[in-house]
Amino acid sequence: MSKYFIETYGCPMNVAESQALAQSLEEGGHTKASAPNEADWIIVNTCSVRQSAEDRVYGRLGFFKSIRTEINPDLKVAVMGCMAAKKEAKEQLMKAPFHVNAVLPHDQRDDLIKMMSDQITDEVPKFSFYTYHPSDDGIHAYVPIMHGCNNYCTFCIIPYLRGKEISRPKEEIAQELQRHVDQGVKEITLLGQNVNSYQDGEVDFPALIRYLSAQVKGKVWFRFTSSHPKDFNLDLIDALKSDARFCPHLHVAVQHGSDRILREMARETRRDKFEALVREVRAQWPQAALITDLMVGFPSESEEDMQALFAMLDTVQFEDAFMYYYNTRPGTPAAKRTDVVPEAIKSLRLQQLIDKQRAISHQILRKQIGQEREVLLISPAKKTENGFLGRTQRNENVIVVGKQFNVGDFVHVQLRDINGQTLLCDVL
Ligand code: SF4
CATH class of the missing domain: 3.80.30.20 (tm_1862 like domain)
Incomplete structure (x- = not known):
């Protein structure tokens, strides 16, 4: 079984699909590599909405090629997602200078799992939803x-x-x-x-x-x-x-x-x-x-x-x-x-x-200052001691301070002030 590393570009749909793919790979016995240079397979889930997103992917493919040249000659690279769905992409990506091993549009992603397990078949693929898209942070x-x-x-x-x-x-x-x-x-x-x-x-x-x-x-x-x-x-x-x-x-x-x-x-x-x-x-x-x-x-x-x-x-x-x-x-x-x-x-x-x-x-x-809100704490705040960055239901960013809290808590607050586009509050 292989060690895999997934790199994701673009929209939340790609994030969800990458997380679901990781889950399927784990279930198949593959394990996550902590960095590209430790992987047997690097999977790039791509975005084509803007040219800049594609340019970033091409840049990364050059870097992955250097890993294959200098560190791991057996490294395999797969491109998935929107770039892979473009007719011209397959040929372009599979030859020099990128030498990608597999280019798999959305409806063929199961082929990657089969490839990594050496079980490729000739079935005609159809798009199907993953049954589970794991959370990245548990929140x-x-x-x-x-x-x-x-x-x-x-x-x-x-x-x-x-x-x-x-x-x-x-x-x-x-x-x-x-x-x-x-x-x-x-x-x-x-x-x-x-x-x-x-x-x-x-x-x-x-x-x-x-x-x-x-x-x-x-x-x-x-x-x-x-x-x-x-x-x-x-x-x-x-x-x-x-x-x-x-x-x-x-x-x-x-x-x-x-x-x-x-x-x-x-x-x-x-x-x-x-x-x-x-x-x-x-x-x-x-x-x-x-x-x-x-x-x-x-x-x-x-x-x-x-x-x-x-x-x-x-x-x-x-x-x-x-x-x-x-x-x-x-x-x-x-x-x-x-x-x-x-x-x-x-x-x-x-x-x-x-x-x-x-x-x-x-x-x-x-x-909104003066109003009460329930806030979900989503991460520690970088510059505030005992502080958390939180989100309200209206998607407002709020800094909440309190030693007693943990990421993932819901906290009831009153909005007190504003700093840039972030609200400050008193805990109620
Ligand atoms: S074509 Fe594109 S921009 Fe228009 S609704 Fe569909 S996804 Fe949105």
Whole structure:
């Protein structure tokens, strides 16, 4: 049996899948190496969402090749995940200068386990969910509930790499959640490219939430990511509100505030519809924090489009946002466009966006001072004696101080002050 080392890039879905793969390898008798130079197999779980993520992987493959040359001539390297799903990748990665031993897309990952045990067969693979995705730290777990995406936004490579949406049976999800809770996990994020289009027979996403609420017992917080506004169903708010374990923390990816850009991105929801949705969500669930994804620098984006985006931020007042600039992904419709925004302008616009959103986030955080919160302690705080970094249900960062606490504790506090984007508190 081999010693393996897994290196993971990209989204929480990749993190969850790497952890599940590690579990399968352990069950097969393989053991984890503490560093790449001690491994027989290095497995790189890759991300293709941005070019920079692929460039980092190519850099690491060069380093792994040097381990094979200088330390372990029998070292084998496998590339999995999104880069492995690209048609051209296999040939490119398996020859010089990388000499990777296996390139395995998502639906062929079981072949890796067979390869490592010398049991490769010619079966045609089909995507299937792992049954268990171990927590990395014992506190938080990622649990995929669906895989793939049917939306084909013009900038996004995901549907080409992960394929059509598949939903995981609700019973399997409930069993995995209960297993995590029984093992002491305190916070679980349900994962999917678009969780709102979950469909297991008659069971849609709100019905899944109700089902999980009834089936899973124990103290735990649940979150989910990510959702598309076009599939956001207000029945979901009712379902979430009916069980206090579901965090008032909604991730709804809008991407832009200019209708022209949204149309060119093939995003169905226009700004007025999105703002109306936000008004209804906030009316139904005032304590909910709204998080989004925002992209600047899409081809042809003008200053006018940026003003529309900023106007939407002023109206919606997102608690937080994941912000990035457009990166060409070969194979997508947007990659064929020639009306690209120069890199320098993309960087400038991204910085303007970050500055504006940070100011909004800070103001919203400041307004929370004086309120009480339950906080989950997630790690020791680096610069505070006896301090912990904690998270609220709204996903606010809070420093909690107290010798008596441990990572994983839930602590009741009153918010006292703010330092940057982090809240300070008194323990109640
Ligand atoms: S909905 Fe998300 S994952 Fe699907 S194509 Fe659009 S950006 Fe990509």
